[in-house]
Amino acid sequence: MKTLLLALLVGCVSCRPESREKRYDGHQVLKVFPNLLENFKNIEALGEKYNLDFWHHPKHQNGTFDIQVSPDQITDVLNDLKLLGADTSVWIQDLQSIIDEAKPSDRQERAAGMISMQHYHSYAQINGFLSAIAASNSHATVYKLGTSLQGRSINLIRFSTGTTSSGAHKRSIFMDGGIHAREWIAPAVVLYMIDQLANNPNNDPDIASLLDKFDFYLVPLVNPDGYEYTRSGDRMWRKNMASSYGTHHSIFGRCGSDEMGVDLNRNFGHHWNPGNGGSYDQCQETYAGPHALSEPETQAMAHAIDSVASHALVYLNIHSYGQYMIYPWGYTAQLPPDAADLDHLGRVAANAIYHTHGHRYTVGEDTVVLYAAAGGADDYAKGHSGIKYAYTVEMGDTGRYGFLLPESYIQSSGEEIWAGVKAMAKELIQKYSL
Ligand SMILES: [Zn+2]
Missing domain, CATH: 3.30.70.340 (Metallocarboxypeptidase-like)
Known part of the structure; x- marks a missing residue:
């Protein structure tokens, strides 16, 4: 017993060295x-x-x-x-x-709002970019959805040109990235799409018609604490920074008091169940939390998803890696009754992605394509909030860099995902006569 106590004490001396990089x-x-x-x-x-x-x-x-x-x-x-x-x-x-x-290139901090789409950015730079857009673009508004455990704002930017001609709320597309800290390409691609909508850098004639038919809601960084920790402490961190649901020390391995956190994409409240593709053990990468929606980050996102649900048609929860376009359910292998619709729209997106840079995305149900994972954001958006077309997008690659995709891949990843989103939107304009 003494040895164990001593081991725990010694373990805690190195509690999460934020300033020192884990190698x-x-x-x-x-x-x-x-x-x-x-x-x-x-x-x-x-x-x-x-x-x-x-x-x-x-x-x-x-x-x-x-x-x-x-x-x-x-x-x-x-x-x-x-x-x-x-x-x-x-x-x-x-x-x-x-x-x-795959380390980001060293460069000077730029003035707020002047960020390049070719680089990975800090939390502060991302927020500066959102604020600058909101200040200069009459269709853009930034909303604070909540505050992370370490006190960072979780921000959403909305693009809306107003109501429909009959005065109704437009249909909406909601997209978020960065729920898993180490998947840097996800926030980078959400920023790429924000740039397209705000600045239309390629003079794309589709942007005006998309904004005419849809409102867009984008959250580039769902897990800002974890993301910042991957920049300065541990590049491989996945979870949020929850420190102490502390009775869960594993008796086996490397996990100590510096290895905590909750997997936010196992913490949502539609059939939350750590035993189903998550974990009860806080040492594990898929720890689902002590109860559903226990974390401020998931609470903020759940509230945001609920509040757009009456008019939202599409929800995309963006991750890496593996190249998949997958739809609920994650908690069961049973398909939702409208699975054929989700499958079809997923294939529309995958087809557009393929025709951009030749990358093949596999389309299918969460549990069939990957593995059971209860407590995911896509299950929540569809099952709890009722957003029909809810997907988890796993971007590239398929096996060279995994989570460590270099900055040189941001542009092509942004182009292909944006092509997929535009193809979905066009399909829905037809289907719903928008
Ligand atoms: Zn992920």
Whole structure:
């Protein structure tokens, strides 16, 4: 008992060093082929045993688990996988070198609002950009949805040119990014779309007609605390910065008091269930929180989604990676009654994405395409709020950089997702005679 207490005390000396960057020298990311159906559960159990970070779950029997492993675990984990009869190959030999390779370019802070779409930006730069747009664009308004655990504003920007000719509220499209801190391409692409709507840099004739038919609601950074932490502390952080639902210390592995947080995309309140694709264990990357909507970030988003629900047609919760366009339900393999409609519109988007830069997106239901994940934002938007076309978008890539997509990919990612959104909007204008 004394040893355990001492270990906990020593562990707490290094409580989340915000200013010191966590390094991943010698950490590997494995591609693990389960081979046998029963191995899906066995490999997930190994994840719990070693507190492994699963970057990706397979979407079918021939898919792979992408699993990050620390140097001190690698021999044991490989031995256990071999005993299970799973095949493995090393995808990333040294995670730190990929982090270094994909690091944002060093540059001077620009004046507020003058941000480039070619770079990843800080929380402050993102908010400066939103404020500058709201100040200069008569259709744009910034709303504060709530405050994160560490006191940062969660902001939404709305683009609206007014009501319809008959005075009704226009149909709306709601998109957000950055719910998972390390998926930097998601906020970058939401910013890209904000730039398109605000500044129309390519003189795109579609922008005016889109704004004539739809209001757009965009939240570039759902999880600002986690995002800032990935910039200065731990590039691989996924969750928010909740520090102490603290009875959940894992008896197994690396998790200590500096490894807390809630997976915000397991914390929403439609059939919330940590046992279904999430975790009860705060050490795990998919910890679902102590109860549904326990976090200020999810509370703010749930309120925002609810408040647009009466007129919103589309909700996109934007992530990386894997190239998927997936729709509810995440909590059950059962399909919603209008699944054919969601599937069709998802394919319209995927087709437009493919014709932009040749990237193929897989379309399907959450549970069928990926794996069960209760408590997701898309399930909430559809199941609780009633927004018909709710999707989780997993952007690129499919296996070179994973979460660590370099800045040089922002432009092409923005172009293809925006093409997908425009194609959906055009399809809905036809379908609903807007
Ligand atoms: Zn994600």
